Amino acid sequence: MYCNKIPDKPVDNEKIWKKLDDLARANSLWITAYGTGCGAIELRPLHTSRFDMERFGIAMRPTPRQSDVLIISGYLSVKTLKRVIRVYEQIQDPKYILALGSCTIDGGMYFDSYNTINILDRYIPVDVYVNGCMPRPEAVIDGFILLMKKIKEGKAVGWKRYKENLEYYRKNQREIIRNWDLPDYNW
Amino acid sequence: MTRLLVSVILTSLGALVYGLLLGGVSRVITASIHGRIGPRLTQNFIDLWKLFRKESSIHHGTMFWMAPMFRLTGGIGVLLLVPIIAGNSVLTNMSFSGDLLLVLYFMFFGCLGMALGAGDSGHPYAVVAVSRGLLQMSAYELSFSAAVLVLALGLGTFSIENIVSAQQGGILNWNVFRFPFATAAALITFLPMNMTYPFNIVLAPQEIPIGPPTEYSSRFLSFMFSGRAIFGVAKLILFVNLFFGGAGSWSSLLIKTFLLYMYPLFVSPVFPRFRTEQSVRFLWFVPTSLVAVDLLRVIL
C-alpha cells in the first residue's frame, strides 16, 4: 500500500529559520545503513574508536525514514539501482547523497561491465563524490566535512534538483532498468 | 488556573532540557568508555531541531499520528503527578493523595499508545518489537508494582507526598535502607523501563532494526524523542521520591537524579543484549523473588 502521488516541486519560503536549520542539518547527519559495492567495508571503521564519526554528529540509522544521507559506496549494479531509488525516495527531505569510489564517478574498473552503471549522477543527484579505489576512512570523513560545508552554505541541494528534474532522472532510470515495475514515486 | 498552566509548561520544558542534557552526558560517557571523543554535549538538541524541521510527508493512519502524542502525554502526565520538590507549592503540580496508582497507570500509557501507533504503521519489524515490548512490560511491571505495593503497605499510604515525608529525618529513613530488597528489584526494573542493555529487546538495533519507530520520521520522531526525554526525567524523579528520600531543594534534586541516571551507564555499555525469553525469564524470577522478601517482611 503506497501513495502514488508525484511530489510537489520544492518551494523556498522560510528564510527566517534557514541559517539555523542548515547548521543543525550539517551537524546531525544520519546515514542509512545501506552498502553497495566494495566500499561498504570502509564505512565500518568510521564507528570505531580510531575514526569516531560520532564526534561530528554522524550516526547510522537502520531505516531510510529517519536518515539524511545515503552513501553509495562503490559500483552500483542495475539491479541494486532499483533498490537505491526506492530507498532514496523514501528518505524525507532534505536528503543528501555521498558517492564513494571511482566506480560511481566514471565506472572505475567496471567501466565496461554489462550490468553496472557508470555515472551515478545521471540516476540520482549526488552531492559529494569521494574519489579513490577504495577511499580510506579518512577520505570518507573528508567527504563528510565537505558535505557539511556545502550544507552550511546552502549548496547541497541535490534533493531539490531531483524533485525539479524528476522526468529527466526517471527517463535515465527507465533506460537502464529493463523490467521497470516501480510506482511513480516511492513514498 | 493560569498559574497551573504556566507551571505545567515550565516544568515540561525544564524536564525536556534536562532530559536531553542527561542523554548528551550519557553519550559522552559511553564514548569515553569506548575510548572515543564522542559527540557534543548538545548533540541531542541539534538532532531534535533537525528532526523537527524535516519534511514529514508520510503517514499511515490516525493511530500513527497519535502515538507520538500519546508518548509525549504519558511523559508529561507522569511528570505532573509526582511532586518534584517536596513542599514547593508551585512544583507540586497536580499531585494529590492516592496518586501512586494513577502514576503506575500513566507510566504504561505512553508505551501502549506507541504499540498501537507502531501497529498502524504496518511495518513487520515494528509489530515484532511491539509483541516483545508488551511481553517484557508484563514481566517487569509485576515486580515494579510489587515494589511499590511494599512501600504502600509498609508506610500505610498511597500518596507520594506522604511517602516522601515518611522518609525525612536522616538518611537511614530512606526507603532504600528500610526496604532494600524492594528497592533493588525496582532498580532492576529501571533498566528495561529505560530500554537499556541488556534489556533493550524492543529497539534492538542490528536485530529488528529499530523496532516500533521504524516507520516514524521527522516531526513524529522529534515528538517521540521529546516524550522519551521528559518521561525519563519523570521516572528519575519518581524513583528519587519513592526510594531515595525525595528532594528538598534544587541541588539535592539535581544530584540525586543525576546519580540515579548514571547507574544504568555502569551496566549497559558492558553487557550484550538478552534474548527475549532470557530477558523475560530474568525479570520474572530475579526482581520478583527480591521483592517477595520485603513483601513477606512487611506482611508478617
Ligand code: SF4
Ligand atoms: S571504486 Fe574500487 S573499491 Fe570502489 S567499488 Fe569500485 S572497484 Fe570497488
